[in-house]
Amino acid sequence: MKLFKFFLFGIFLAAFWSCSDLGDPEISGCMTSAACNYDPDATLNDESCVSVDGVCETCVDGTIVDNDADNDTVCDADEVAGCMTSTACNYNPSATEDDGSCTVPTACDTCEGEAVVVDGALDGICDTCEDGVIVDNDANDDEICDISYLTQIQPIFDASCTSCHGGSGSLSLTSYENLMLGNSNNGPVVNAGNGANSLIIQKLRGTAGSQMPMGDCCLNDESIDLIETWIDEGAQDN
Incomplete structure (x- = not known):
């Protein structure tokens, strides 16, 4: 009986010591x-x-x-929302977030406050705006606008000359490029900067052989003067 009691006591001590050795769990x-x-x-x-x-x-x-x-x-x-493009009329130097509100003028425009003044940079005399770029249209700065080949000269040729000089002959007047090529017989017919000595003017005035246009005589002096002035101004492709 005593041995049994010692045995139980030993088990109790072993259990106590093992539990006390475990301590608190890790966190x-x-x-x-x-x-x-x-x-x-x-x-x-x-x-x-x-x-x-x-x-x-x-x-x-x-x-x-x-x-x-x-x-x-x-x-x-x-964050400060606003226009962050420095060239815009409504540029906000304090902005940190671009809100897409920028109004950017072209070279033709100016700014008035935060608004764009369309064509505000044009001189109001001869300047025009083409694709956002100022076109002078007054090469010699005499405040007399240069003559436009496209809108003033070519229409004269189309109305009075291309029926004979439409590409089938030696001289074609259907475009600026063809006019400046001249013809195979006489070479260039335009002497840029010198209208009076240009063969086409001499032909139109009848001072160099038969007068052009043939058949329906003739171009009026106003039209010939316009073509000659265009040549005097440099015969620009404008």
Whole structure:
């Protein structure tokens, strides 16, 4: 009986000592006090620590909040919407977020406050705007606009000359390029800068052989003068 009691007592002591040796269980978590998800109860660092970036991020209940949706290092609360194009009339130097509101003038325009004044940079005399670029139209700055081949000279040829000089003969007057090529018999018919010595003017005035146009005589002096002035101005392809 005594042996049995000693046996039970031994089992009790062994159980007591084994339990006391176990201690409290480990708690895994972040043990870095400066981290957003710091766990003061953690006894085992599980390398889960996360920290704010020091720019826009904040820590809320152990979770990092970004606060910089477009990642431009300007916090969402500090963003200023506006036009960020420096050449625009409504450029906002304080803007941090382009809102697509820019009104950018072309070379032909000017700004009046935040509004674009269309063609505001033109001189109001001869300047025109083509594809956002100022075209002078007054080569010698005499405030008399240059004559346009496309809108003033070619229509004269189309109406009175191309029935004979439409490409089948040696001289074609269907385009600027063909006119400047001249013909195979006499070469160039336009002497740019010198209308009086240009064969086409001499032909139109009848001072160099038969007068053009043949058949329906003749171009009026106003039309011939216009062509001659265009040549005097340099025979531009304009």
